[in-house]
Amino acid sequence: MSWRRLSGMDAAFLHAETGDAPLHVMGALVLESCGRGPREDFRRIRAQIERRLPGLPILRRKLVQVPLGLARPVWVDDPTFDLDAHLRRAALPAPGGNAELFEAIARMAEVPLHRDRPLWEFWVVEGLEGGRFALVAKIHHAAVDGIGGAQLMCALLDVDRNAHPSPTAESEPEPEAAPSSATLLADAALSLGAQPLRSAWQVLRTTGMGARLALASLSKRKSPLPSAPRTQLNGRVTSRRAVALGSVPLADVKRVKNAYAATVNHVVLAACAGALRRYLGRHGAIPRQPLVAAVPMALSERPADGLGNSLSALLVRLPVHLADPIERLRAAREASRDAMRTHELIGNQINEWADLLSPTLVAGAVAVYTRLGLAEHMPPVVNLVMSNVPGPGTPLYCAGARVTALHPIGPIYDGCALNLTVMSYDGSLGIGAIGCPDAVPGVEEIPLAFEASVDELLQIVAAASPSIAAAS
Amino acid sequence: MSWRRLSGMDAAFLHAETGDAPLHVMGALVLESCGRGPREDFRRIRAQIERRLPGLPILRRKLVQVPLGLARPVWVDDPTFDLDAHLRRAALPAPGGNAELFEAIARMAEVPLHRDRPLWEFWVVEGLEGGRFALVAKIHHAAVDGIGGAQLMCALLDVDRNAHPSPTAESEPEPEAAPSSATLLADAALSLGAQPLRSAWQVLRTTGMGARLALASLSKRKSPLPSAPRTQLNGRVTSRRAVALGSVPLADVKRVKNAYAATVNHVVLAACAGALRRYLGRHGAIPRQPLVAAVPMALSERPADGLGNSLSALLVRLPVHLADPIERLRAAREASRDAMRTHELIGNQINEWADLLSPTLVAGAVAVYTRLGLAEHMPPVVNLVMSNVPGPGTPLYCAGARVTALHPIGPIYDGCALNLTVMSYDGSLGIGAIGCPDAVPGVEEIPLAFEASVDELLQIVAAASPSIAAAS
Structure with a gap:
């Protein structure tokens, strides 16, 4: 299938977001220096991510709203996907300590992701003390939860410092065609038709749950x-x-x-x-x-x-x-x-x-x-x-640089x-x-x-x- | 008066803005190094802006929406104004040339200003080649036009390298109380009452303009x-x-x-x-x-x-x-x-x-x-x-550092x-x-x-x- 409708919870993260209250999940990785200089680090990281993209449809899909807002939006392949709109360089002010790193991440956290392209950004942040650098990732909560975000990071990184690009991932798949407005409307009509039945079932189930909760409450007296x-x-x-x-x-x-x-x-x-x-x-x-x-x-x-x-x-x-x-x-x-x-x-x-x-x-x-x-x-x-969130138990590498710390941000x-x-x-x-x-x-x-x-x-x-x- | 309603054009810049299409005006200033180091530069610039704030109400006012959206929003003094939410440090990736500066400004340009505080941000950007630094300003077009933005920059800067803080500006005025919802509603009702009359007058005037344009067009044959x-x-x-x-x-x-x-x-x-x-x-x-x-x-x-x-x-x-x-x-x-x-x-x-x-x-x-x-x-x-936009004809200084170039961005x-x-x-x-x-x-x-x-x-x-x- 060339497109996929958001679940109710995915869509809730989308519709509850405002310009002043973004709803993304983030990760901050600190990497050791390889002594190659920041421009070469960036070039290699960009090449690594580019090689992994074909295996990660999540990074190439953007949202399409259903006409008239009749149903939840769908994910479709972005035909104009451009890695350079998602992977950015940044630098810390001197002296590049924790205070400056935390400030820079906070500034990134304050900004909602743009809705007209796939909902993620990675920043390669240079200028950390000791020649280290950071990789800061930001992905919309409509696209991944914490575990999905962690899995994605693992898929982008290597378990081996000298990992070689896998040859199977080299060829980029053609983006699948986006559905027409007519297709989206027809599908929305089907899902709306099923709504009253599902609502009734949900009320019945919840009433049953209330009864069970009341019983449990009586028996435990709290x-x-x-x-x-x-x-x-x-x-x-x-x-x-x-x-x-x-x-x-x-x-x-x-x-x-x-x-x-x-x-x-x-x-x-x-x-x-x-x-x-x-x-x-x-x-x-x-x-x-x-x-x-x-x-x-x-x-x-x-x-x-x-x-x-x-x-x-x-x-x-x-x-x-x-x-x-x-x-x-x-x-x-x-x-x-x-x-x-x-x-x-x-x-x-x-x-x-x-x-x-x-x-x-x-x-x-x-x-x-x-x-x-x-x-x-x-x-x-x-x-x-x-x-x-459970994470990997062994060290990860990005373009040969060892990840020395990994922090999640919700x-x-x-x-x-x-x-x-x-x-x-x-x-x-x-x-x-x-x-x-x-x-x-x-x-x-x-x-x-x-x-x-x-x-x-x-x-x-x-x-x-x-x-x-x-x-x- | 402790508050002031936006004009129709001011409000149009506000309401035409979307998360993917911000409507602010920007300015980028390049400053020479004083050899004091970026942290000391920032400290002095912050102190200078803080001293000028009392004379610049535009920087301390935020928007308040009229209840039910009945009329255009108003500017009110922000009782919780905090300079540190507006003045930020940033740094350029190596080598800190024009390409990196332009990229950094583009990233700032892509992000709409937050609506819950005064609609401006200044970034002190370190890491330009030759020890220079930049000051990037971003102000909402609802708050200033190009000339207003230029006047504001001049008010924040000095015409003299060794300018001393003016003693009169030292005391910060108490923020004026924000109008209550009832006051805003009453004022909105008054302005709505006048609307039909003004609309009729505007149609008459525009019809007259059409006639004049048609005459001019006939006489000039284009x-x-x-x-x-x-x-x-x-x-x-x-x-x-x-x-x-x-x-x-x-x-x-x-x-x-x-x-x-x-x-x-x-x-x-x-x-x-x-x-x-x-x-x-x-x-x-x-x-x-x-x-x-x-x-x-x-x-x-x-x-x-x-x-x-x-x-x-x-x-x-x-x-x-x-x-x-x-x-x-x-x-x-x-x-x-x-x-x-x-x-x-x-x-x-x-x-x-x-x-x-x-x-x-x-x-x-x-x-x-x-x-x-x-x-x-x-x-x-x-x-x-x-x-x-006409700008100042003589050099300006910020905290003793000479501004060597000034570029507007619309x-x-x-x-x-x-x-x-x-x-x-x-x-x-x-x-x-x-x-x-x-x-x-x-x-x-x-x-x-x-x-x-x-x-x-x-x-x-x-x-x-x-x-x-x-x-x-």
Whole structure:
């Protein structure tokens, strides 16, 4: 098929985007110098990406709106695709340290992707201290989720420093013809015809879910859906963004998890809770109840072309109200299990509802929410988005240069002004924090506090070892 | 008054803007090194701009939409104004030559200004060859026209290398309170009430103008409103921009103008015609009739606060069809006088119509024009926008660093994919060309061709001097 309709969730990311609130996912890679100079680095990286393009349809497809907006847009091959409109050079101001890198990424994060070409940009950023350079990637959330973005990065990079271009990928396929307006209208009519039936089915299913939730709630005497406290993370979001990155050794995280019969994910949740407790203590007040984090969860089935979102979401209680690091870890472990149980009750409602929403409804709801400043007047549903994306376990290379660090950066929303995303890479866990500095000042403190939280847990494990493992 | 409504033309620049077609005016200044290093340069420039802010309300005002979109938006003091959201550092990739500078400016030109804060950005760009740096300014066309932008730059800079901060400007005024929704609604109701009367008057005036034009046309046996040929300058505009800058000595231009009883403006028109003839010959075909350039013309009255557009527009025939440089100069001189005579007949219709257009109508018309690709199907009204802005005649300084060159950069529109703007500064004429590379490839050739055109005229004057002056 030469074109493909966006899913309801893909389209929601498109229609909820405004000029002042972009919805893309980003990644920042730091690469070591090969001593070839920035122009030669760029030339080789460009050549590598050009060779990989034929195998990555996601990078060559752009959006086409259906006439009259009758149905969700479709992806089609861009017949005028030009790599130079997507791959750009940039440089950091002196001295090229973390502050300058974070600033440059924040400026890129503030700008929505142009809709008239494939929805991605890569920047080769030179001028990092020590002759290093960075690769910053930006892809629309309608095109990929976090896992899709990570898979894409892996497909563009090499597992071997001296990788040779694969000869099969050399020939560029002819772009497939875009569908005519008539074809798109006919298809839209078919999908609209099926809508009432699907709506009725969805209402029935959701009613059933309500009954199951009510039963579960009665039996456990607490609501399975957590309620979020009001915090400074949930104010109005302006068009400004601040970005900060950090990382911890994966071995440290594993040592903590082994000592407390936990998972890497539990330790990440606990360290995020510790970091946010520290941050909220400095900037306002620590709430007396857990924060609620929306944690995207990958669906087991993913489309072969890697396009679009295959996500559900867990609502996880983040125990920022607990002062003791080990209590936070135990609470995070329990909260994670609670969230999974609730998700089993609810099922994948989020995608099924999203499929029924019309583009106009999503865009209208976002416009009303933002214009009326509802973020300041309504209680938050979640306090922040927190994501943990599995990444490659071995080093990657780009045009012979080793990737020394890899950090994911997610999107934020009006009323939900902070996103923390964690990704494993080659023996470390990279964290990317992005926030609106008008709502969440001092975003740069959060990755440092995350690193300190992991270290704090590690110190406790080291001091008590081996007695703790048995006591837990 | 603590707020001020946009004029019809100001608002048209706002409502005609889309995420893929920004409508700002830009300026690029090149400054010599003071050997202080980029961080110290930035610190001093920031301090200078901060000191000047109190005297420049235009930089502290943001837009407020009237509830329900009943009338045009208003400017109000931004109570949360933060200079650091507007003044940014950037750097050029190696080797920091013209190609890298033009690329960096093009990237800035592609991004619309954020609507939730005052509509301007300045970038201090380091890494130019020879230790020089650039200052790139971007201001929304709803806030200033070319002359307003030039006046603003002068107000921010010094005429003296060792200028000391003026003590009167040190104290920052309290921002004035923004009007309430009720106030804005009441004012909108008043302005809507007056609308039908004003519409009727405008129709009467325009009918009168039509009669005068028809009479003038009969008496001269040619239409006073020129018709534009189809050219490659008038295709669909994508979100991509290319920028190129150049300059010529003002003394050269004056020598040519004196030899042919012309004005600087006539020589600029002739040199642009020569440059475009050369460009069109290389990229397609030279039309057999003149191009039509829309040339903004300053109104004599300008508001004291420098906010908004005080512009009318001339339609000038640009003699690209003539092979001889001197014939082009004579034709440009005549075309300029024709355009002035027609403008006297028509009067300042453009502003009076703009005042009557509703925001929804402008945005709707632009959306329809762009979506249906009308640029490809309708004959162009004008082939390009060409502007000649008077600038300062003596050198300017910023935080002690001398401005060695100053180039203006205007906006482009769907169906009108090239803008050439010229500005005088300290004994030279700077030219800025901006175009959509998908419609107008090779924009970088145009300033070079402009320089060559002026040189060609100068050579002819030098060879024939002093006999030409008498013959003309």
